[in-house]
Amino acid sequence: MRRYSAFAIAREAVRYHQGWERAWRSPAPRPAYEVVVVGAGGHGLATAYYLARNHGITDVAVLEKGWLGGGNTGRNTTIIRSNYLQDPSAAIYEKARSLYETMSRDLNMNVMFSPRGVLMLAQTEHEKRGYLRTAHANRLQGVATEFIGPERVKELVPIINVSGPRYPVLGALWQPRGGTARHDAVAWAYARACSAMGIDIIQRCEVTGITQERGRVTGVETTRGHIGAKKLAIVVAGHSGVLAEMAGFRLPIESVALQALVSEPIKPAIDVVVMANTVHGYMSQSDKGELVIGGGADGYNNYTQRGSFHHIEETVRALVETFPIISRLRMMRQWGGIVDMTGDRSPILSKTPLEGCYINAGWGTGGFKSIPGSGWAMAELVAKDAPGPLAAPFGLERFREGRFIDESVAAGVAH
Amino acid sequence: MLLLECPYCGVMADETELAPGGEAHIARRGPEASEEEFAAYLFERKNPRGVHFERWRHAAGCGKWFHAARDTVTLEVFATYSAQTLAPPEEVLAAIRRKRPGWEGWP
Ligand SMILES: Cc1cc2nc3c(=O)[nH]c(=O)nc-3n(C[C@H](O)[C@H](O)[C@H](O)COP(=O)(O)OP(=O)(O)OC[C@H]3O[C@@H](n4cnc5c(N)ncnc54)[C@H](O)[C@@H]3O)c2cc1C
Ligand SMILES: [Zn+2]
Numbered sequence A: 001m002r003r004y005s006a007f008a009i010a011r012e013a014v015r016y017h018q019g020w021e022r023a024w025r026s027p028a029p030r031p032a033y034e035v036v037v038v039g040a041g042g043h044g045l046a047t048a049y050y051l052a053r054n055h056g057i058t059d060v061a062v063l064e065k066g067w068l069g070g071g072n073t074g075r076n077t078t079i080i081r082s083n084y085l086q087d088p089s090a091a092i093y094e095k096a097r098s099l100y101e102t103m104s105r106d107l108n109m110n111v112m113f114s115p116r117g118v119l120m121l122a123q124t125e126h127e128k129r130g131y132l133r134t135a136h137a138n139r140l141q142g143v144a145t146e147f148i149g150p151e152r153v154k155e156l157v158p159i160i161n162v163s164g165p166r167y168p169v170l171g172a173l174w175q176p177r178g179g180t181a182r183h184d185a186v187a188w189a190y191a192r193a194c195s196a197m198g199i200d201i202i203q204r205c206e207v208t209g210i211t212q213e214r215g216r217v218t219g220v221e222t223t224r225g226h227i228g229a230k231k232l233a234i235v236v237a238g239h240s241g242v243l244a245e246m247a248g249f250r251l252p253i254e255s256v257a258l259q260a261l262v263s264e265p266i267k268p269a270i271d272v273v274v275m276a277n278t279v280h281g282y283m284s285q286s287d288k289g290e291l292v293i294g295g296g297a298d299g300y301n302n303y304t305q306r307g308s309f310h311h312i313e314e315t316v317r318a319l320v321e322t323f324p325i326i327s328r329l330r331m332m333r334q335w336g337g338i339v340d341m342t343g344d345r346s347p348i349l350s351k352t353p354l355e356g357c358y359i360n361a362g363w364g365t366g367g368f369k370s371i372p373g374s375g376w377a378m379a380e381l382v383a384k385d386a387p388g389p390l391a392a393p394f395g396l397e398r399f400r401e402g403r404f405i406d407e408s409v410a411a412g413v414a415h
Numbered sequence B: 001m002l003l004l005e006c007p008y009c010g011v012m013a014d015e016t017e018l019a020p021g022g023e024a025h026i027a028r029r030g031p032e033a034s035e036e037e038f039a040a041y042l043f044e045r046k047n048p049r050g051v052h053f054e055r056w057r058h059a060a061g062c063g064k065w066f067h068a069a070r071d072t073v074t075l076e077v078f079a080t081y082s083a084q085t086l087a088p089p090e091e092v093l094a095a096i097r098r099k100r101p102g103w104e105g106w107p
Helices: A006-013 A042-055 A087-101 A103-107 A125-141 A150-156 A183-196 A237-247 A309-322 A324-328 A371-384 A397-401 B035-043 B090-099
Strands: A032-038 A060-063 A118-122 A146-148 A171-175 A200-202 A207-213 A216-222 A225-234 A253-263 A273-276 A281-285 A291-297 A331-342 A348-351 A357-361 B003-005 B012-014 B019-023 B051-057 B065-071 B077-082
Touching: A032 A042, A032 A216, A042 A060, A042 A183, A042 A357, A042 A371, A060 A225, A087 A103, A087 A125, A087 A371, A103 A183, A118 A125, A118 A150, A125 A146, A125 A171, A150 A171, A183 A200, A183 A371, A207 A237, A225 A237, A225 A371, A237 A253, A237 A331, A237 A357, A253 A309, A273 A309, A281 A309, A291 A309, A291 A331, A309 A324, A348 A371, A357 A371, A397 B035, B003 B077, B065 B090, B077 B090
Parallel strands: A032 A060, A032 A225, A060 A200, A118 A273, A225 A357
Antiparallel strands: A118 A171, A146 A171, A207 A216, A216 A225, A253 A291, A253 A331, A273 A281, A281 A291, A348 A357, B003 B012, B019 B051, B051 B065, B065 B077
């Protein structure tokens, strides 16, 4: 792999950019691998990357039915934060956030991590008490957050209306080192680093069945033939239920559509991420100037990658009330992704009833922020056939044991 | 936009008038159930890509719970029917098979 650098740009500038090589190889699948990862979203690619980097396992293939990063990884609104309530969540989300801080350097690609700060508005007394509690929990967990008053909110976000008639801003939970990153670049950076270490990323290769012998996984059927695997990691977000059915078990997961939209580009107007969970909307401004907007998820099972219009209407209504200056902006694009929701709004990193088969799912509306931490923990689980401290609390058995990791408040609005 | 006909009051209701209630026909487990069975009853879901039987409430209408058979990929609605059944009635299964020959999603 030729490294990207300022020098490389200068060198290529004087030779008409003829010298750039492809960022990753596109090999034909080999008959078998030690580990097969299904799903080349951020989580699948990060899992493969840390299998190689932390555990020396490079006989790995990542199979993707579409193109890499074309699932939720390329559809999300890129909010990164770690201000969750429960200790196991804080641990894995903060691990992820801290890995984002050095990701561009570690992977030698600019992922445009921008720790611009994330504000979660408190707009009811109840919500305010909830965030005060989260701020205290975060302090004990070593996650830097702070509860700030409405004056400070107004200072940080001059375009906000803090004294709206319905839901005045009573304060906010502020995480100054939260922010955003370029979603595609995160997938590309992991893919490029994986490929350089000898991992095969195989796109347009849909897994259609899982083969097993005496309760142990032996490989996968795909649109490009059978591929053997000693170990199988299912990392397919919204399609987890479909893959679980192939493997012969069920999950405590339901798939629903979550939407986002962007406005026409405008001059810099807001340089932090604002989330308003009570009214169901959140907004940040991309480097291109578009306002990136998201809101609530559909309430019913859906695999269409579209979503219902009334959610867009509700989201935009809420945000116009919060940021009156956006009322005349035109919205340019709208899209949806299929998110995998668990009952406690926490992910699943787990062994499964099928031996040698592991699952990483249930990140729901909030798994972009966790990509590096999730890949790190999943790689350890797959490599050692046992979860490390980050993954251990997130096993499937927590449902049977009633040991939920309740993040329904912290997860709040879809993000 | 999803439209479902309420089988009780006959209104063709827009989804904003309805409250989704998740998978239908989940057999309730009693106190004699094993831990696994009870956990499956509480948490595990089919979450199918395709035909799905689900519960809905005509929340902003007559207020009653009913059932719907719907495709989660095409959003096509095959039928809505009474909630007073433990399994989808034969005519609902027939309506699905007419449009999805060879479908074997039930039970
Ligand atoms: C609109 C929207 C906004 C969001 N906003 C945020 C946010 O601001 N912050 C945040 O942290 N999170 C956010 N999320 C959530 C986040 O995007 C997801 O939790 C995360 O991207 C899941 O990552 P992934 O890599 O596991 O999934 P994906 O990127 O979806 O990857 C899964 C891959 O598996 C592939 N696949 C599926 N079935 C098969 C098969 N049979 N064979 C082969 N491949 C298969 C898919 O094609 C896909 O590429 C948002 C999501 C959406 C939809
Ligand atoms: Zn009715």
